Every structure is written in C-alpha cells, then in structure tokens.
Amino acid sequence: MVEVLDEYKIMASGVPAEVRIMRREDKFTDTYELKQIKLQPATELVLDQIKRKIIENVEVDAAAISDVKGLQNARESFIKRTEEQVKEELGDVNEATKKILVGKLVHELVGLGEMELLLADENLEEVVVNSAAEPVRVYHKKWGWLETNLYLESEAQARNYASIISRWVGRQITTLNPLLDARLNSGDRANATLAPISSKGISITIRKFAKNPWTIIKQLDPKIKTVSLEVAALVWLCMQYELNALVSGGTASGKTSILNAMLIFTPPNQRVISIEDTRELFMPDFLHWTPLLTRPPNPEGKGEITMLDLVVNSLRMRPDRIVVGEIRRAMEAEVLFEAMHTGHAVYATVHADSAEQVRRRLINPPIELPESVLGALHLIVVQYRDRRSGRRRTFEVAEVIPNEDGTVKVNVIYRWNPATDVLEKISEPVRLLTQLKMYAGMDEKMMQADLKEKQMILQYMLDRKITETDDIGRIVANYYRNREKVLEIVKRKGNPEELYRMKTGG
Secondary structure, X not given: OXXXXXXXXXXXXXXXXXXXXXXEOOOOOOEEXXXXXXXXXXXXXXXXXXXHHHHHHOOOOHHHHOOHHHHHHHHHHHHHHHHHHHHHHOOOOOHHHHHHHHHHHHHHHHOOOOHHHHHOOOOEEEEEEOOOOOOOEEEEOOOEEEEEOOOOOOHHHHHHHHXXXXXXXXXXOOOOOOEEEEEOXXXXXXXXXXXXXXXXXXXXXXXXXXXXXXXXXXXXXXXXXXXOHHHHHHHHHHHHOOOOEEEEEOOOOOHHHHHHHHHOOOOOOOEEEEEEOOOOOOOXXXXXXXXXXXXXXXXXXXOOEOHHHHHHHHOOOOOOEEEEOOOOOHHHHXXXXXXXXXXXXXXXXXXXXXXXXXXXXXXXXXXXXXXXXXXXXXEEEEEEEOOXXXXXXXXXXXXXXXXXXXXXXXXXXXXXXXXXXXXXXXXXXXXXXXXXXHHHOOOHHHHHHHHHHHHHHHHHHHHOOOOOHHHHHHHHHHHHHOHHHHHHHHHOOOOHHHHHHHHHOO
C-alpha cells in the first residue's frame, strides 16, 4: 500500500522539483521523495564538458568571499559566466531549459549538488547525511523525520561536501581536525564529522535558518496553537515591565521560537543585546538591537570568543535587556543572574522539561547557583514537543516566588492538558501581581483590564493575519506611544495601515 501524505513544489537556483511525502508499506518511516527533471544523455555529456571548462577558467578569490556580500557577488559572477558558457555550447536550447542547466551547474560546482534542493525547501528544519551508504534524511516541520530518495555517490563525495562547507566559513576539516561546527553566511548551522570519529561514515548535519520567524501571531494561529491568547497577553505584560524570564524545554521544543516571539514586546526606546552561538533571533528593524555571535577557535586553537566573553562584554554596552541563546555553564549563569540583580532585564533559554526542573537544574551541578539568587527570576515558560505528532505546545507558565529562608518556590499558573489540548489556568499569579504593583502601580483589577486590552490587540492581529515581525513590532511600539489611539483603531476593526502609519505620526 502506498499513500501520498503531502505534495508541493520547490525551486533552487532556477531548478524546479516536486516533493511527495509518502507512506509505504515496506518502510518503517515515511519518505520524502524528490522528482526532478530528467536530462537527455547527450545534454548530460555537454554539461560535463561545460563543467570542466568552467573549472579550468574560473578562479575564486578566497578573501573576496569571506563575508555575505562578497559571497553573493562571487556567486552572481559565477552564474553569469556559467550562463555565457551554456549559451555558447547550447545556443539552440530554450531559455527555460538554459536556466535549469545553469542552476544544476551552480549546485554542482559551488554548492552541495542535489542537496541544494533540500536546503531550498522551507518546510525542512534539518538535512542530515549519516554516510554515503544511507539515504539523506530530513526533519520536516509537519511530518518529522523522513527518509529521502537521495543518496550521495560515495564517501569521497561526502568528504568533498564537508570540505566545501568548511571553505565557506574559511576553515578546514581534516584528519587532524575531524570536527566542524560552523555558522554559514546563509545563517544555517552546519556540523560535520569525519571517520573514524563517525565510525559509520562521514556525517553532515545542516540545521536550517528560519527565514520567516515564528512570531507570536503565528503561534496563536488555531492551526498551530502553540500558545493561548491569555498566556500571550500575560507574557506581553511581563515583557513590557521588564520582568526577567527563562524559556525551557527539550531539544527542538520551540524554545528559541517562543523567546523570539516574546522579544517583539520590547519597548522601542530600550537597547537589547542578544548573544547566540548561531543567529536565530529576529527583532523588528527599527528596534535598538545589537546581535552578538560567539566564534570558535581557529585550527591553531586561537581566537575563540565564548558566550561568557560576550555576556561579560555586553554589561559594558549599556544594555536595558540582555538575551542569551542558551545557558549551559555555571559562569554564564552566574553573570546573567548578577545582571538581573544589577537592574538589567534578562532573557535566556535552558534545557529542562518543567518549571520545577528549571529550579533544580540551576541549583544543582554543573550550574550549581545558590538558590537565593534565583529570586531575581520572575517568569518561566516551558515548551514541549510531541515527538509522535510533531506538535509544539507551551507546557507550563510559572512564576518564581522567593521564600524568607533564601529558597524559592515555583508557582505554576498555566499548564497544558494533553487530553483536551488546552493550556489551562491552574492557579493565580502571586509574585507577578506584587511586582506589577511595585513597577507599574497596578492593582489586580487594573492588571486584568490591561491583560484584556492586550488580548484584544492580539486577537485583532490574528483576525487580520498580521504575522510579520516588523508589522507586529510597529503595532506594539505604537501601543506604547499612543495606547488610546491604537485601542480606538482596534475596537472599530480599522485598517492595519492606520496602525502602521502612526509610526511617523500620520
């Protein structure tokens, strides 16, 4: 039995392909099957000749492709020369076919061959090579792990692809340095391991960079339903008044996505410093935001810039808010909590499956913070991914309540019920209300009214399908500047353009 689960079209550098997600009786996992245009043997032969001529005649300056702009210029120059060579050799071929042929040559000569089609598929999160003997595997946003119908020709080709990736970032992967962990100019993150470290064969893992971030409105979409309207409004309120927050969860549970969605609620008159290993966070262009990235050591072991280096350095940059991709080590955590205690708003992610686990992880080895410093943390948001269905949910939202004896208590306010697929309120906030009284002069009645306002604005954006980072950011920024005007437009369900124009006082 064969069942087609999904099908759609993709295109990479002018090369089209059809994708089918299949369920086959003889396979334990679903398959990702690419159907490409087949070339005539004579055309393939001419392409090989063109390829040899291009290799002989084109020189690439390594210094010229050391940044995004240089790489793009070199690629465009290469494409132009390839087009000229194809036109010279195949002058009688129609333009559509020429475009496909040029794209295929670009993939083979300056890319990763057929894998470029996988990298062009926005539905994929990971592209994985375990060895040349196995099919390439992918992680699909909707269908999870899938086996493709693509194979690498040999281990030599796998090694060549690993070398190409290392050259893109100005590094080397060799027998002496068999591990590569690199951020590509495209934003994607690549990892490669050579034999005998990977005993099955050369492995390549590419985590794709999200070109369209998961904004809070996308996560509120009933088809996605990662978070509820109530919780989104509460997070907005906490972000507005600079309460400190950690986002936790397992691998690929959506920690960075929800953190990114939270950051859009930052007031535009504050400076944000973000610190990551790989660039995954997006903020509206008009916000005062400085993204920093770590750097691995060079082949001689020099030049490394660690997350701790950047966290310490960020404190000298007069930030209002500090965002850290992930807390892993004791020193990072110590500096971050010190930043909280000195008046900076801090946000970060950490691996833990519940709010209580976050507390235990922070006070036990290897992080081992004194429990008394955890009192500076206000909010914990826990993300969960169901591996069978692939759905992601906000699992818990909790506050941290300091006790008189120096310990802290975790009070879970919302928890996801898997039976009903609803994020249910299970207790009232205690510390959050106290903090908001202190910072904003709000009593409980005022807090509830504020939350209702924010829910109304979020619902308006959801109804109007306002999902892009900059558009949401403009509405939030205008709300901070002219709350009454924004509420008036939202209540009468006005045109979103009215909200955008407020940015320039229109």
